[in-house]
Each structure stands twice: as C-alpha cells, then as structure tokens.
Amino acid sequence: MSSDYEYSDEEADDVFDDDDMGMQDEDSDGDDGMELDDFKVPTKSTRKAYELDYDSLSQTAVEKLMEQDVEHIRGIFGVDASTAGLLLRHMSWNKERLIEKYMDNANKMLVAAGVAVPEPEPQRPSRRPSRKPKSPAKSETFVCSICFDDAPDLTPLALDCGHAACAGCWSAYITSKIRDEAEHACRCMAEGCALVAPDAFVRAQIDDETYTRFEELLVRHFVSCESHLKFCPYPSCTNTVSCPAAASKMSLTTVVPIVSCGARGIASTSGSMTQSQELVKQTTGKEHKFCFGCIIDSDHRPVVCGVALLWLKKCRDDSETANWIKSNTKECPKCMSTIEKNGGCNHMTCKKCKHEFCWVCMGPWSEHGTAWYSCNRYDEKGGVDARDSQSKSRASLERYLHYYNRWANHEQSAKLALDLFAKTEKKMEEMQITSTLTWIEVQFMKKAVEELDKCRMTLKWTYAMAYYLAKGNQKDLFEDNQRDLERAVEDLAELLESPIEPENIPTLRQKVTDKTVYVQKRNEIVLEDTADGFLEGRWTWNVAVDGFDSPEEAAT
Amino acid sequence: MDARLRRVNKEIADCKNDKTSNIRIDLVDSSPFHLKGSFPGPEDTPYQGGLFEVDIVIPESYPFQPVKMKFITKVYHPNVSSASGAICLDILKDAWSPVLTLKSTLISLQSLLCSPEPNDPQDAEVAKHYTTSKRSFEETAIYWTKTYATPRKAEEETKDDGRDEVAIAGLERAHVDQFEALGFPRAKVVSGPSFFPVEVMTVVSAHQIDVLRRLNYRGANVAQINDDRIVEELLK
Numbered sequence: 001m002s003s004d005y006e007y008s009d010e011e012a013d014d015v016f017d018d019d020d021m022g023m024q025d026e027d028s029d030g031d032d033g034m035e036l037d038d039f040k041v042p043t044k045s046t047r048k049a050y051e052l053d054y055d056s057l058s059q060t061a062v063e064k065l066m067e068q069d070v071e072h073i074r075g076i077f078g079v080d081a082s083t084a085g086l087l088l089r090h091m092s093w094n095k096e097r098l099i100e101k102y103m104d105n106a107n108k109m110l111v112a113a114g115v116a117v118p119e120p121e122p123q124r125p126s127r128r129p130s131r132k133p134k135s136p137a138k139s140e141t142f143v144c145s146i147c148f149d150d151a152p153d154l155t156p157l158a159l160d161c162g163h164a165a166c167a168g169c170w171s172a173y174i175t176s177k178i179r180d181e182a183e184h185a186c187r188c189m190a191e192g193c194a195l196v197a198p199d200a201f202v203r204a205q206i207d208d209e210t211y212t213r214f215e216e217l218l219v220r221h222f223v224s225c226e227s228h229l230k231f232c233p234y235p236s237c238t239n240t241v242s243c244p245a246a247a248s249k250m251s252l253t254t255v256v257p258i259v260s261c262g263a264r265g266i267a268s269t270s271g272s273m274t275q276s277q278e279l280v281k282q283t284t285g286k287e288h289k290f291c292f293g294c295i296i297d298s299d300h301r302p303v304v305c306g307v308a309l310l311w312l313k314k315c316r317d318d319s320e321t322a323n324w325i326k327s328n329t330k331e332c333p334k335c336m337s338t339i340e341k342n343g344g345c346n347h348m349t350c351k352k353c354k355h356e357f358c359w360v361c362m363g364p365w366s367e368h369g370t371a372w373y374s375c376n377r378y379d380e381k382g383g384v385d386a387r388d389s390q391s392k393s394r395a396s397l398e399r400y401l402h403y404y405n406r407w408a409n410h411e412q413s414a415k416l417a418l419d420l421f422a423k424t425e426k427k428m429e430e431m432q433i434t435s436t437l438t439w440i441e442v443q444f445m446k447k448a449v450e451e452l453d454k455c456r457m458t459l460k461w462t463y464a465m466a467y468y469l470a471k472g473n474q475k476d477l478f479e480d481n482q483r484d485l486e487r488a489v490e491d492l493a494e495l496l497e498s499p500i501e502p503e504n505i506p507t508l509r510q511k512v513t514d515k516t517v518y519v520q521k522r523n524e525i526v527l528e529d530t531a532d533g534f535l536e537g538r539w540t541w542n543v544a545v546d547g548f549d550s551p552e553e554a555a556t
Numbered sequence: 557m558d559a560r561l562r563r564v565n566k567e568i569a570d571c572k573n574d575k576t577s578n579i580r581i582d583l584v585d586s587s588p589f590h591l592k593g594s595f596p597g598p599e600d601t602p603y604q605g606g607l608f609e610v611d612i613v614i615p616e617s618y619p620f621q622p623v624k625m626k627f628i629t630k631v632y633h634p635n636v637s638s639a640s641g642a643i644c645l646d647i648l649k650d651a652w653s654p655v656l657t658l659k660s661t662l663i664s665l666q667s668l669l670c671s672p673e674p675n676d677p678q679d680a681e682v683a684k685h686y687t688t689s690k691r692s693f694e695e696t697a698i699y700w701t702k703t704y705a706t707p708r709k710a711e712e713e714t715k716d717d718g719r720d721e722v723a724i725a726g727l728e729r730a731h732v733d734q735f736e737a738l739g740f741p742r743a744k745v746v747s748g749p750s751f752f753p754v755e756v757m758t759v760v761s762a763h764q765i766d767v768l769r770r771l772n773y774r775g776a777n778v779a780q781i782n783d784d785r786i787v788e789e790l791l792k
Contacts, residue, residue: 146619146654147559148566165654168559173654176620191653347676349650 050301050531052255054243056262062219062240082198087113093225114196117161144169163190171205178210184217232261233297234288243292253547254534257292258299299457302530303465306545311464333362403467410460417453424449434502448516455489455523470540485522492519560618564588567658579662589614593662598670602697606705622652632700634674634683644678685726689775696726725765735764
C-alpha cells in the first residue's frame with residue numbers, strides 16, 4: 001500500500017495556484033510533506049512528540065487508490081471495471097470479504113451488488129406495474145410509465161432488467177438521488193428491482209455538475225470505508241488525509257492526530273472579497289487543520305479527543321442550539337453522525353453508515369426482533385438519570401465556570417486575533433514608512449501574531465484538559481506549565497498592542513522577537529510534555545474517559 | 557406540461573375511472589399536490605366497516621421521492637401512530653420506487669391494516685397491546701373503527717361524550733372500577749391519552765386509564781403487575 005501514496009502533478013500545481021498571497025513562504029509546516037514523492041521519508045527529520053505522520057491526498061489521488069482496488073478485483077475475478085467497482089462499493093471496499101464471498105457464490109454476490117438480474121424470476125408478473133396490463137410492444141408508441149408522456153420522439157431507456165422509462169425521467173431520478181439523497185448507488189426505478197445503474201449509464205443521464213458530485217460521493221464513500229482515511233471537513237474542500245497512525249480508536253488515547261489536508265484555502269473566484277474575508281483567509285484559510293480522530297475541525301492539542309469532546313459537549317449544554325439539538329437529534333451509535341428524526345417510526349437507518357438502530361434505546365435494531373418493548377421503560381429511567389446528572393452539574397457549576405471562563409476568554413481572544421492581525425498589518429506598513437526597516441524586516445510582527453494565535457489555541461484547550469485532570473502532582477505540574485505559557489502569551493500580546501514610536505522601533509523589534517521565541521518555546525514545552533504524558537499514560541482523569549482506566553481504578 | 561403535474565393528474569383520473577378498487581382520491585384545496593385519499597377498512601379485520609382517510613402531500617420531486625402520507629382518521633394499529641397518524645411503511649421511505657402510484661400506495665396502506673407488523677412498530681404502546689393480547693387489541697381496534705372511522709348521523713354526533721374512554725384505551729372496565737374502588741376518583745382513574753378532544757378531556761380528565769394503558773394492564777400482564785405498582789403510579 002505504501003507506495004500508493006503519490007501526488008499527482010495537478011495536486012502540486014493546485015498548491016501553488018492557491019498560494020497567491022505571497023506571504024506564506026516561511027510558513028512551510030505543512031508543505032514539506034507535500035512535495036515529497038515518497039511518504040516513507042519522514043516529513044521532518046526531528047518529529048516532535050505532539051506531531052505524527054500523515055499524508056494529504058487530493059481527490060484525484062484517492063480516485064487512483066480506488067482504481068487500484070478496482071484493478072486488483074478485476075484481475076482476480078475477470079470482470080469489467082464497472083462490475084468490480086459496484087462489487088467493491090457494495091462490500092464497503094473490503095476486498096478480503098468480497099473475494100471470500102465472491103468465491104463462495106459469484107452469482108449471489110453479483111445480484112446482491114445490483115450488477116446482475118436474479119436468474120430465476122418467479123415474481124415476474126408482479127414486477128410490472130399492475131396498472132399497465134402489458135408492456136407495449138415495440139411497434140406501439142412508447143408511454144413512459146413514470147411520467148405518462150407518449151411523445152413520439154421519446155426514447156425508452158432501461159438497464160439490463162428491461163424496466164424502461166424515458167430519458168427525462170431517468171435523468172430526473174438519478175439527479176434527485178445524487179443531489180437530494182447523496183446516494184451513489186442508483187437502483188432501477190421499478191419497484192423491487194435491485195439493479196444498480198453502472199457509472200457509464202449514470203454519466204450519460206446527468207449534467208457535468210451532478211456528475212462531479214457523483215464522483216465526489218464515490219470518493220467520500222471510499223474514504224469513509226477506509227479507517228486510515230478521512231475526508232477534509234472544510235466546506236467545499238475535496239482533499240483527503242491518510243493517517244494510518246490514528247486509524248484505530250485505541251491510538252486516540254495516546255496521540256492527538258491533528259492533520260492538515262494540504263489545501264491552502266479555496267482559490268477565490270472573484271476579486272470582490274471583502275476585507276474581513278481576506279483576513280479570514282489569511283489567518284485561518286491558509287490550512288485546513290482538523291483532527292483525524294474526532295469531529296473537531298480545528299487544532300485541539302494538547303488534549304486528546306475523548307477529553308476535548310467531553311469538554312465541548314459540556315460547554316454546549318447551556319446554549320439554545322444545543323438544547324434544540326439535544327431534544328431533536330441523536331448521534332448514530334455507529335458513526336456518530338448527528339441525526340434529526342423528523343417523522344416516521346423508531347426504526348432508524350443511518351443515511352451515512354446504514355446502521356440500523358432503535359431511536360428510543362439506541363440499541364441495534366437487530367436485537368429488537370421481539371424485545372423492542374423494553375424501549376418503553378428506557379424513558380423513565382433516562383429521565384431520572386438526566387435529573388440526577390443535572391443536580392450534580394449544578395453543584396460543580398462553580399468549578400466549571402472557572403475553567404470555562406478562561407477557555408472562552410482564549411477563544412474570544414483568538415477571534416479578536418483577526419482584528420489584531422489587521423492592526424498589525426497597519427503597523428507593519430507604518431514601520432516601513434517611519435523607520436529604515438524593509439518589508440522583510442517588519443515580518444517579525446506577523447510572526448508574533450501568528451505565534452500568539454497558536455498559543456491561544458493551546459491555552460484554550462489546556463483549560464479543558466485541566467478541568468478533567470485528576471488532582472495530584474501531575475496536575476500541578478501541568479498547571480505550572482500552563483501558567484508559564486499564559487504569562488508569556490499575555491506579555492507578548494501587550495507588547496503587540498503598545499503604540500509605536502519611531503525612535504523605539506529597534507528596541508520594540510528586539511523585545512517582540514525575543515518574546516516570540518520565548519512563547520514559542522513555552523508552547524512547545526506544554527505540547528511536548530502533554531503528548532509525552534499521553535504516550536507514557538501519565539495523565540489520570542476525574543471522570544470516565546473512553547479508552548482510559550476509570551477514575552476509581554486509577555486512584556488506587 | 558410539467559411532468560409532475562401531468563403524472564398526478566393522470567393518477568387522479570385513473571383512480572376516478574377505476575370503480576373496482578374502492579379507493580378514492582380527492583382534492584383538499586385547489587392544488588393537485590395536496591390530496592385526501594380514502595379507502596374502506598379491509599374485510600375480516602378489526603377495521604372492517606370503517607372508512608379511512610389519508611392526508612397526501614406530493615413533494616416537489618415526486619415521483620422520484622416518496623409521497624408523504626399520514627392517516628387523518630384515528631387508527632388503532634401497531635404501525636400507525638395513535639396520536640399523529642404517522643405511518644411506518646417501507647415504501648413510504650427507502651423502498652419507494654417511482655413506478656409506485658398514489659393508488660398502489662393507498663392499496664399498500666389498506667393491506668398494512670390486514671397485516672400488522674408489531675416487530676417494527678410506529679406506536680410502541682399499541683404494539684405492546686397487540687403482542688400481549690391479540691384478542692383485546694382487536695376489540696380496541698374495532699372500537700376505534702366504530703368510534704372514529706364510521707360515518708355517523710348528526711344526532712349521534714351530539715352523543716360524543718358517551719364515548720367509552722376505557723374501551724378506547726383498550727382496558728377492561730372491571731380493572732378501572734377496581735382502582736376506583738380503592739379510592740381514586742374516577743376523574744383520576746379514567747384519563748384519556750392526551751390527544752382526546754377537549755370536551756372529552758374535561759369530562760374524563762387525567763390519570764388512571766393513562767397509567768393502566770402505559771403499564772399495559774391487559775391479558776396475561778394483569779397477573780404480573782401488582783397493585784402496589786399501580787397505586788404508586790397513580791399517586792405520582
């Protein structure tokens with residue numbers, strides 16, 4: 001597999017096309033890896049404890065991976081590429097199981113995947129819509145059974161099963177499947193017919209835009225089936241990250257897999273970006289940083305996913321949106337997608353992972369055959385539990401607020417960083433005018449702001465971590481590090497806000513540069529130490545966190 | 557002409573012309589995309605003799621997305637919500653196919669009434685009733701059919717208050733009387749499910765039927781639920 005990860009030329013071009021701000025040259029953290037042909041060469045010779053290896057793949061690169069799998073299956077089964085693709089998609093790209101099952105009963109597999117029509121057709125008469133007595137003979141005018149159009153120029157279209165409809169209906173049907181339902185497997189329109197439209201057929205019926213969406217759906221499906229791949233969560237970004245080190249749930253207790261998809265923001269389509277949008281792009285749009293292990297789409301180092309999610313959930317408990325989400329949605333027990341139930345029965349099928357479960361007890365539906373009525377009792381018990389936990393949380397509210405206020409403060413400051421950034425740019429210009437410093441020499445200001453932003457992110461999450469850390473020496477040490485970083489950050493922030501007098505620019509420059517380096521150091525200490533702690537299993541929590549020992553056991 | 561409109565018009569016309577199926581589709585207002593379907597309850601079922609009305613909303617992307625249907629008439633059936641009329645039927649969800657029509661979907665609803673699927677319930681309480689005691693369930697279903705699905709004459713309408721709320725909840729009068737005798741006033745003893753019309757609610761108000769219904773105090777279950785449990789619930 002390893003040699004599969006190659007970057008196409010288009011990918012490299014994209015990176016440079018998007019990189020039109022001209023100010024990102026020194027900010028090459030994510031880039032080093034991008035230009036390497038072979039991912040086996042470590043991205044950095046000295047990898048820090050809080051970083052891990054990953055690769056960014058463009059959609060084209062992922063499509064290549066898919067093609068390789070398809071080729072592989074094609075070679076073994078001796079079928080055409082389209083069939084191999086449908087088989088793989090049906091088996092969620094699990095090649096081993098597909099091969100096993102196919103060898104067992106090839107025909108059954110083909111029927112299940114919607115490639116072939118089942119051989120014996122005892123239900124043949126019922127497959128035809130009853131309202132149409134007989135399918136019209138070829139010589140008669142064709143009447144589409146979907147839209148009842150009988151125009152003479154109507155062309156009947158059908159898959160191998162022969163259930164014909166007019167081209168317009170096929171097009172509308174497939175477009176609606178792809179655009180409204182995000183479904184990549186478009187089955188025949190006839191009732192009970194399980195044949196899936198092959199890619200070529202789909203291509204012929206829909207416009208380019210919908211086909212692009214179709215291709216993206218295929219890639220997304222593939223990515224969601226492979227545990228070492230994750231799709232970039234940023235809007236309209238189509239890149240994928242491969243991170244085998246964080247593929248298993250277990251690994252998430254020791255590493256914080258923050259990755260970047262390699263896209264440098266989406267190239268602006270028009271020159272009419274507002275100034276604030278420009279700023280957003282410059283400060284946050286540079287890299288799509290997200291966590292490979294959980295759903296947080298930003299950097300939540302140093303704290304591990306489980307704890308970060310606990311914290312976020314807690315913070316959202318109060319907000320109105322959260323109340324709505326809480327009362328109207330639940331998470332799929334398998335893939336954790338948020339699901340709103342807006343009608344229908346309690347038998348839920350997750351649109352994304354197809355997991356079937358009971359809305360009331362969230363248990364798998366398969367176990368509900370006859371025992372579904374146990375679900376009714378759940379509500380009462382759940383209600384009691386909810387009330388219990390509520391009174392407990394009220395008791396600890398004060399403690400929580402201490403951490404929350406600091407957490408929120410850093411988040412707020414990080415948001416204000418946009419303003420700070422604008423101000424700093426102005427200052428940089430000012431400096432170039434009032435002093436003899438050149439453009440390159442005033443870059444220290446920008447570096448300082450960037451560093452500040454990064455550190456605030458770290459600080460923010462250290463409060464989430466500290467909230468859940470069990471009392472003890474380890475926590476004290478952690479909070480010492482946190483305090484040092486915080487102090488350094490505030491000093492630097494104050495320096496940056498201070499007014500600029502032409503005569504003391506050189507001293508200011510010296511001070512800012514020194515502080516920046518210091519802050520950077522402190523930040524690394526916090527990140528490294530925490531990451532090491534996770535690897536060594538040094539941290540213990542005051543609540544139960546998935547994958548860690550329970551607090552009681554740890555205390556003994 | 558718009559394909560959706562053409563198709564819906566044809567479906568309505570087809571249904572009008574077909575006298576054998578007993579399925580009716582009527583306009584609710586001037587729009588052909590909001591309709592009211594109705595069909596008679598199937599023979600030899602508790603729904604026999606009733607006329608069941610269904611609210612039909614045709615979505616923008618019909619026939620490529622399923623039509624939205626729910627019962628207007630109250631139905632006592634495991635796969636139909638006794639409160640909202642929502643229906644649990646595969647062809648109204650993932651198993652929808654564009655070749656299905658309003659008529660064929662209504663026929664499917666009719667056959668759903670013939671063959672309840674209590675293992676995939678919409679209304680868990682009704683389904684519980686069904687599995688505990690089919691006989692008692694059927695009695696209640698018949699009573700609902702009589703009460704809600706049978707067209708009544710004007711003078712009978714006025715006797716609305718006479719509805720037997722104990723039978724509507726699918727309980728035995730003896731059981732309700734038993735707890736009334738324990739000192740729970742009938743108002744507390746006999747309470748309808750929350751969807752009852754207001755005038756019934758005022759007469760019946762609150763609690764006991766609700767409690768007994770919730771505990772599924774029917775058939776073999778009666779022996780298993782002890783009185784203390786019920787008294788405890790009644791006191792809540």
